[in-house]
Amino acid sequence: MWPSLLPDDSGLIFTTWTGKSFNDARIDSFTFKTGTRKRLLDGGTCARYVNGGHLLFARNATLYAAPFDLGNLTVKGSAIPVLEGVMMGAANGNADYALSADGTLVYNPGEYRAFQRRLVWMDRTGKITNIKDDIQPYSLPTLSPDGSKIALTLESSSFDVWVYDLHREVLTKASFGADDYRPSISPDGKMLAYDSSKTGRQEIFLKHGILEGEETQITADPDAKELYGWMPNGRELIYGKQSNESGWDIYAVAIDGDHKIRPLINGTFNQTEARISPDGKWIAYLSDESGRNEVFVVSATDPTARAQISTGGGKLPRWSKRSDELFFTSKDKILSVKFAGGNILNPSKPVLLFEDKAEWSGFDVAADGRLVVAREAQDPKSGTRLNVILNWADSLGK
Numbered sequence: 001m002w003p004s005l006l007p008d009d010s011g012l013i014f015t016t017w018t019g020k021s022f023n024d025a026r027i028d029s030f031t032f033k034t035g036t037r038k039r040l041l042d043g044g045t046c047a048r049y050v051n052g053g054h055l056l057f058a059r060n061a062t063l064y065a066a067p068f069d070l071g072n073l074t075v076k077g078s079a080i081p082v083l084e085g086v087m088m089g090a091a092n093g094n095a096d097y098a099l100s101a102d103g104t105l106v107y108n109p110g111e112y113r114a115f116q117r118r119l120v121w122m123d124r125t126g127k128i129t130n131i132k133d134d135i136q137p138y139s140l141p142t143l144s145p146d147g148s149k150i151a152l153t154l155e156s157s158s159f160d161v162w163v164y165d166l167h168r169e170v171l172t173k174a175s176f177g178a179d180d181y182r183p184s185i186s187p188d189g190k191m192l193a194y195d196s197s198k199t200g201r202q203e204i205f206l207k208h209g210i211l212e213g214e215e216t217q218i219t220a221d222p223d224a225k226e227l228y229g230w231m232p233n234g235r236e237l238i239y240g241k242q243s244n245e246s247g248w249d250i251y252a253v254a255i256d257g258d259h260k261i262r263p264l265i266n267g268t269f270n271q272t273e274a275r276i277s278p279d280g281k282w283i284a285y286l287s288d289e290s291g292r293n294e295v296f297v298v299s300a301t302d303p304t305a306r307a308q309i310s311t312g313g314g315k316l317p318r319w320s321k322r323s324d325e326l327f328f329t330s331k332d333k334i335l336s337v338k339f340a341g342g343n344i345l346n347p348s349k350p351v352l353l354f355e356d357k358a359e360w361s362g363f364d365v366a367a368d369g370r371l372v373v374a375r376e377a378q379d380p381k382s383g384t385r386l387n388v389i390l391n392w393a394d395s396l397g398k
Contacts, residue, residue: 015045021157022093046095058095061112090114091155103393114156126354138374140362144185151183182227187234195227232280250274277323284317
């Protein structure tokens with residue numbers, strides 16, 4: 001992550017996430033000529049080489065500098081703090097600064113913090129109602145089948161799964177010990193699936209209970225994965241898997257027995273973000289076969305029954321609870337496509353519901369047609385100016 005070229009394009013330095021806080025991440029180097037990767041230092045992110053022989057990196061919203069031998073790619077001494085108060089993301093390790101070749105530093109003043117979002121309802125006109133009044137790093141909300149709970153991820157220095165009880169207005173942590181993402185509650189409302197890095201790589205886990213209960217590891221292979229949800233019968237999970245040969249494809253995996261895997265949508269392009277209609281007839285997904293992601297729908301039983309839904313780019317396809325409408329986003333637009341009943345794939349023309357300039361980190365559709373959205377909050381603490389320090393790098397040699 002966060003690669004930066006070394007002088008003369010001889011190689012690059014980059015951040016390696018270690019599965020914990022980005023304050024505990026690692027700075028590595030890669031040499032183009034030899035193809036050699038080397039560990040440089042532990043405990044930092046967003047490194048830059050400073051002309052004159054220093055390695056600059058961020059930790060806990062502070063910039064540190066360490067003496068650095070460019071020829072041998074070796075840190076030659078202890079790192080010292082050189083600038084405090086640089087905006088740094090807890091969820092992605094990004095430190096908001098840049099350094100020019102002449103030593104001028106530009107940075108966004110701030111602190112070490114998570115994404116700032118609100119959990120809201122939005123109706124078909126875009127009217128917003130807060131579900132909770134606080135601002136937290138909410139992400140990837142999904143409703144339970146009965147609409148009483150919202151499973152979601154909180155994206156802070158670690159990613160954790162939480163469940164919000166809409167009736168009791170209580171938010172409870174449901175996963176522990178790793179970075180956990182993309183929760184989904186089973187059709188019977190009794191189990192919680194999510195993907196997690198607790199084994200050292202991304203795998204899918206099943207909790208036999210929403211907040212309490214035994215956990216089962218469902219997948220076990222080195223490929224990258226994303227959990228998308230449940231098959232309507234509750235006996236399989238739908239997920240995406242990336243291979244070196246074919247990119248991203250879509251599979252179903254059994255939750256019981258030997259966890260048999262079967263392909264759902266495979267091809268030479270990337271297929272992602274699959275969602276199956278609650279009646280089990282149609283699978284909506286993204287494909288980049290046109291050069292950008294578009295929304296497609298295909299029959300769950302007949303791969304020849306397939307239709308492109310979006311035309312100007314699309315993402316985040318989500319079905320209505322009645323399986324008669326598909327919602328998706330395209331840039332700042334939220335659109336809807338209607339589907340007639342029966343087994344014939346005959347989608348309507350996409351209809352614009354509303355536009356929203358705020359960033360969304362996932363949404364789901366309630367039975368009454370409202371959307372539950374993890375929506376970017378207007379953040380009064382975010383930086384409103386950039387600080388520029390001329391000849392800043394000269395001070396490192398003094």
